[in-house]
Structure formats: structure tokens, C-alpha cells
Amino acid sequence: MSEPILKVENLKTQFFTEEGTVRAVDGISFEVNEGELVGLVGESGAGKSVATSSIMRLVEDPGEIVGGTVTYKGKKLIDFEEGPDGELRRSSEMLSNEQMRKQIRGKEIAIIFQDPMEALNPVFKVGAQLREFIEINRDVSGKEAKRIAVDMLREVGIPEPEKRYDSYPHQFSGGMRQRVIIAMALACEPDLIIADEPTTALDVTVEGQILDLVDELQQKYDTSFVWVTHDLGVVAEICDRVNVMYLGEIIEQADVDDLFHKTRHPYTEALLDSIPRPDQSVDELNPIKGVMPEAINPPSGCRFHTRCPDARTVCREVHPAYQDVSDPGEARHMVSCVKYENVGYDDAEPLETEATGAFGGGLVEARGDGQ
């Protein structure tokens, strides 16, 4: 297998706030191969968006990337090394901000943002914005850039692109705007597109059209995607491989079919239980109990143990390792859950959690812990 085009290893991003350090992304690792559509799934607040902006090094104060390595086609977007005093510092291989801007952003990696209503500058004609991005990232004349821009608008299915080139963003509907944004991302011919919940703000019919469009364009241009979403339906439809995030960590990673049919992690199971599925009919959906804890002070041991239906005492003490649990001959299936480790899960006492006990059980338990 060839080298993945994007390799994220142990990436850590923290926000230094007055209340304490928020460990928004806490040591995630994943890869994207050429032409692959990789999903990044999780609840709100799991750190998905922070992870994507960390890859582009767009994290703003008070956030800071504090560790890990991100390699894109052999270039180190993020790389740390240990200094003589033991402190981590940026390594010499890590690209400078200038290099990031000139070589990577837009040109190699593009981002599609969540809300198409917000991601276009309202005072510029869409054509002018598209053209600006093309002129920055591709070495073409203004006239040529305009031609490419009109072509791209046609490509993403905008009727009468020559005419719409001179329209303002507010003259487009949400779906049309998202098409423009996809055109912007594709126009600079990047090899990787990070899509940050691009269809969340759209209604379902438009979402379907956009997903079809992305599928079609992905095959045509052979672009790799990192698709951030909280919608497992979307994941099932377009992704090749999926990473499930919970509270700053990736807790399960598998091919999309394996994830849905050979689910290993209780959190992923709970996620799947909480959405309607065509292959199972249930009378009542079973949502995940409780809310995600604060990332400032994450639960000890396994971070999901406070809401996990399978939690046992050992989950509170041992932080599960992220390991391959696939059967021999199968594709890699990474999970971090103590169930699959030999640390005494089977012998441990069941733990009363929000998921197992009565409502509020988690709170009682938390109070007991404090004493």
C-alpha cells in the first residue's frame, strides 16, 4: 500500500482559558489515503472542527497546537521535537506560517465550511471571490482565472454560470451557495479537501444533491476527503473509512461497513442505536444518556465511562489503549476500549452510570468521587 497523503499522529490541541486548559483534541491519529473519503464523526464538542483547523494550522488564540505530527505528502505541517531543556518545541522540519499559506492552504488542502450562508463574503460577487482564490493559488492570468471560475460554477451544477458569476451571495439559495463553496474548494485543484459538516445546514433533499455532486466530483478529480459530520447517515452514504471521536479522542476507526456491522466500541454502538436504521425496526429510539463531560476536566480512565452502558469499575481507572482488534485477514479496526484489553474487565464490578442507573445516577456518583 502506498504512503497515505495525510498522516496525523498524536495531534494535541489545547485551549488555555481562565477556567483551565481545555484539551479539545487530545492525541488523535488517523490517515487519509489517496482518493479516499475518510469520515470524522462525533457529537457536538467532540473536537472534530478543532482537529480539522489544527491540520490547517488555523487554530486561533487562546487555542494552541501543543503536540503531535501531521505529515502531508512528506511535508511536516506540524512537527515537534524535544529541545535541550526537555521542552517540546517546533522542529526545524515544520513548515513556517508563510510556507503554510503559500504552499498548503487552498493549493494542496482546501476546507469546505459548515454554513454556506456564512462562508461567502456578502459584499463580493461570488465570481470575484472564486477568481480571487484561483488567482492566489494557481499561476494564471486574470482572464484565465475568470474562465476557470465560470467552468467550475458550471461543473458544480449552477445554471447559467456566466450570469451567476456576477451575482452576490445573498442572491443564491443555501444549496446553491454550498455548490459555490465546493467550486471554490475544487477550483484550486487541491489533493485533499476537508469538509467541515458541509451539509448540516442544508435540508435533506439538497443534502442528497450535494452528496451526489461530491461523489461525482471526487471520482472525477480523485480528490481525498476528510468528511467531518455528526450524521452517521451521511457517513454510511459516502465514506470509505470512519473515525469516531469522543471528547478529543478517536475511540474507534474502521472501514465503513465494519463500523456499522461489526461495531466494537460501546459509544459507537450507542450512537448507532440513537439513529433510525433501515435494517432494524425498533419502537423507540435509544439516545445516549447524559451529556458529554467538559473537556477541561475529562473523566478518569476511559472518557466515556460516565455514560457507558457497559462500564465497569476498571473503566474508571484504566485509560484504554488504542489498538487493532480486527480478526486475522480483515481490514484494520482500531478501538480504544478496555473490553478488548487484558486488564481485568471481565472480573470487575459493573459501574452505575447515567446509562445503566436511574436518571441523575452519574451526578450522585460524581459527588461520591469528590469526597
Add this chain to the structure above:
Amino acid sequence: MATTTGSSLDADESGPEQPEARVGLRYTLSQVKRDPTALVGLGIIVFMTLVALVGFVDGVLFDFLGDFDTFANMGVHQYVLAETFWVNPVNDPGNAQILRPPVYLTNQLYPNEAGTWAHPLGTDHRGRDILVRLFYGTRIAITVGIVSTGIALILGTLVGAVAGYYGGWIDDALMRGSETLYAIPFLILVIAFMTAFGQKLTYAMIGVGIATIPTFARLIRSRVLSVREEDFIEAARAAGVRDRDIILRHVVPNSFAPVLVQATLQIGVNILIIAGLSFLGYGAQPPTPSWGQMLSNSRQYMLPNAWFSIWPGIAILITVVGFNLIGDGLRDALDPRINN
């Protein structure tokens, strides 16, 4: 009800019909046109600007061209327009009829002799026609208003946008610096500036411009603080756009509406301030006609001819009101909440 549901359903298939563009100069002007008071303001300003332009051509350009033989032979010299189309020479030292009242009126000096159409607004203490001097004073008023505001607008926008966009110590340094300017009494600051550099009109404009930088810097900074959090700024950064281009092309245009309104209002204020400076002797120097200086001169002749001070006062009033009306109109036109 039925119609609204229908239109929202087929909204996505946006055909050739597009909703009216609600940004841009043309749209703003069309909004202003619907507002009668703003139209009055616009009318005043257009008129004053035309007068100022004629005054500039006649008083400055022709003076300059008159130095060349070719033009001098064609009869071009300073105030040639006024002398051709006006019965009164602009600077006539031989005119003995000083402090004449306006037409049909009398004053203490001429109790039995009403003013005539030869000097419709009367004459000043040197016998010069007040109407002509008002006419040429417009050039100074409009120029100083626009230039001083322009200086403040450009520098203030830069300072405020850079401070707001970068935040942190850059923000602190720039904003504390401009607040220091705010802390010094305005007139004292400008007068100190002119004392240091020279009592010329140019320095009055620059001084007033610099002293009003904080107004614009604060205004645009407050807008930039919210605009920089918008997704399209993030999108531009993710596409590799330079900070400079992000500020100039994406941040500033989206933060500019309140600044534009403030600028039109500020032009009026600055005209007043510089008229005040001229009154104190810190503006245009004689014999260049300026409204503030006319007011200043008229102080000693209030009793014999009060109209000498009333006319420039009215001219200043009308101009400032004109800029204020257009400023209010622009504010309404640019405010999306009022637009609906």
C-alpha cells in the same frame, strides 16, 4: 400563507430571475433617493461642490495657467470668470462703499440708502462683495471638510482594522495610542500642531484629520471584532489569502458602512472646526476668502453691518446641515433593519 410556502419550496431552483442586489453603490443610492430629506442634503452638497469646483477653476487653476504666456494671451487670469459674468471685481481696493447693506435693506452706515443689486448681500469692511467672497469661500470649506475627514478616515480605518484583526498587543498599542489623542483637548491639539508646523490651511487639515483618527479607529475596530469571526474570513485564511488582502478586501468592506456614515457627518463637523480655527486666525490666511475668516473679520462691524457676519454663518449652517442630512440618509440606507 399559501404563497409563502410555495416560494420557499422552489427557492432552490433559482432560475434567471434574481432578487434585487442589496449591496453596492447603486443600491445604496436607490435607497437614498427614496428619502426626501437625504435628497435635500444630497442637493445641497452637489450644489456646494459645483460652486467649489468653479471657485477652484477660477481662483486657483486660472491663476496658475495665467503664468504661462500661451494662456495669458488667451486672456486667462485669476478670477476671469467672476469678472466676465459678475459686475463686481473680487478684490477691488478702489471700492469706497464699505459695509453696504444687502439689497433693499439699510443699516447704521447707510440709514437713507438701501442696498442695491450691485452687491446683493452687501459689502465687507474693505468694500468687497460678500456674495463673491462667500462663493469663493465654498472652495475652502468643501476642501477642508473632505480632505481632513479623508485623512482621518484612511488612517483611522487602517489603525482600527489592524488593531481589531490582530488583537493582542498590537490592538493594545494602537488603541491606547489613539485614546491618548482623545485625551488631549481637540482645539489645543490642533493649535499646537499648527504652531509647530506652520499656520497654513494645509496643516489645519492635517491637524484636524489626525486629531479625529480615534473616532474612526474605534468605530471600525468594534465592527472588525465581529466581522473577523465570520466564516468567510476563516475561509479566506484557509484558502491561503494574505493577511493584508484579508484586511483590505474582506474585513474592511464588511465593516465600512458605519464608518461611511460617520465620515459624512464628520465632514460637517470638520468644516465647523476649521471655520472656528480660521476665526481664531489659524486657518486660511488673507486674502484667500474663507467663511471662518469672514466671520472673524465681521466681529468688529457687527453694529454697522450685522449682515456681514450673518451671511457666512448661514453658508456654514447650510453646508453642515447638508452633510448631516446625507449622513442620516446613508445610515438608514445602509442599515439592513430599516431597509425592510
